[in-house]
Amino acid sequence: MCPAPKKVSKHYHELRDPVHIFVHFDSDERKVVDSRPLQRLRHIHQLALTYLIYPGATHRRFEHCLGVMELAGRVFDVVTSQDNVTDRIRESLPEIKKPNVLQYWRRVLRMAALCHDVGHLPFSHAAERELLPSNWDHERLTREIIYSPEMQEIWGQLTPPLRADDIVRVALGPAKAKDLKFTVWETILSEIIVGDAFGVDRIDYLLRDSHHAGVAYGKFDHHRLIDTLRILPSPDTEEPALGVEEGGLQSAEALLWARYLIYVQVYLHPVRRIYDIHLRDFLKAWLDKGRFLTNIEAHLRMTDNEVTSALLAAARSKRSAGHDPASRIVKREHFKKLYERNPLDVQENSEAASAIFKAAEQEFGSDNLRFDQYPAKGGGHDFPVLLSDNRIVRSGAASAVLLKVPPIAAEFIFVAPDKRDKAMAWIEMNRKSIITRWEKKNG
């Protein structure tokens, strides 16, 4: 009789995922997945309190980070496949020619993708503004965690060992790590994660958020897009950059429209925005000195669970710090939308919303009003496109559609529910005269 075979431990692992079907990783990468900073993300909602408007949107940062890692690996394999790389690019980026070097950077990219959000505060973006000391944001916390002794130990155990500096560069990109110097290769890798046009962070959150919110707005053909991504020389300067084959251009257009639509419909939904403000008001009252702590241990201990528990307690007790905003969230007695930025008023006066807010404050008192601003930002979606006749042109020349995607901007004025009717009547009477009263700049 043969002896029973020894059980071989599994080196490759997969998780079920509603968006990507499977997320794959090996035992080395599992050490990072199992680390405290990553496991904490199981308790951070991806979309803060959006579940109060879209009940299905209860998903967490943890699965988003796994999805970003999965997609980053897929994009890396496509753009570095020898069939997809031209001699010009091989000359400019020698890293592509060396299998060992490629293997190292593939691992760096996937780990950077996995860790890119570990610095998020409870309720993700909702609570970030005003609740950290100056010069701090979640990206800086992410960086501190990647450099922490706990994570350094893991980077050293991987095969090959990874340099924390490389992970930080690729995870944050030049916009959020201005003090670091980037090679062209590192810039491209960081674009795979955080790029404006087709970074996998963006691809994953659009698909995942639309899936969980139950809306169709964030969906697009990401399979086609990823298959057609290429590293291309920029048409004007020859500098290598992430671009797309002509056949994937419509998928890139669809991504950018999907982003526009989900912002307008979900992320900038006015009720979601006012819940963010009430949550911020609660946290300012509840947290010691109105700020989150920035040391790693304190950060790792603080999740949505701690905040939610405190929020529910504060809503029950009138004497608790932050009772009023907590109660507004729990009882759904949030402030109501009084005014929203719109193209007609902006054409008249770029500062229409803030002018109306100032006038309304004088009329109704600042306690009864809240002002919310999401300024337009980001790039003009400029990337190289490889045409079927082998010419390379700028995306703005190849696509008329891209130029039509409007910048995303929102401004809201909210008013206490009991003042709403009076405020609506007041704004109807005074809106025109306030926004046409141009402040003389004289500067």
Add this chain to the structure above:
Amino acid sequence: MDRFKKAALLTALAENLRKKGSWCGETHLQKATYFLQELQKVPVGFDFILYKHGPFSFELRDALTAMRSDGLFELHQQWPYGPSLIPTQKSRDLRQQYSKTMEKYQKQLNFVADQLGKQNVSELEKLATALYIRMESSSKSENQRAKYLHALKPHVSLDDSLEAIKTVEGIVKRAKSASA
């Protein structure tokens, strides 16, 4: 400087570049603003790092997008180039509001447009990177700076790097004599 004063200056810079023949895409404005801020010392307050095609400011990129949202710039397709940023009538009204600022910096705006208005994106990348290196390490020789430029931007040959370094030296001298 508040954001509308900056917006007035940026639209004026775009107008001046276009008058000199530039098709004025975002890259032109990025590099021209870098020269305006670092060489001409107009305090627009953007933070530039070495990135796409040389010095680049993410804050300036955001500001240009916000200006489109405010109706101060429009994007126009410019085959075979990328999109042009065209200042609108509303931007002209804004500049009138800031007539003192416009007057104060008119000379500097003209100087930058004169030097860069006819340059294409490839030339702008080299010149702006050469100025960036000069600001960072002015004590180095021209050859050393050319080698550094070539190392930072390997797609720019050493000869072209040296030529860009020398051209920027000329621009710096003209700027000094213009301000004397």
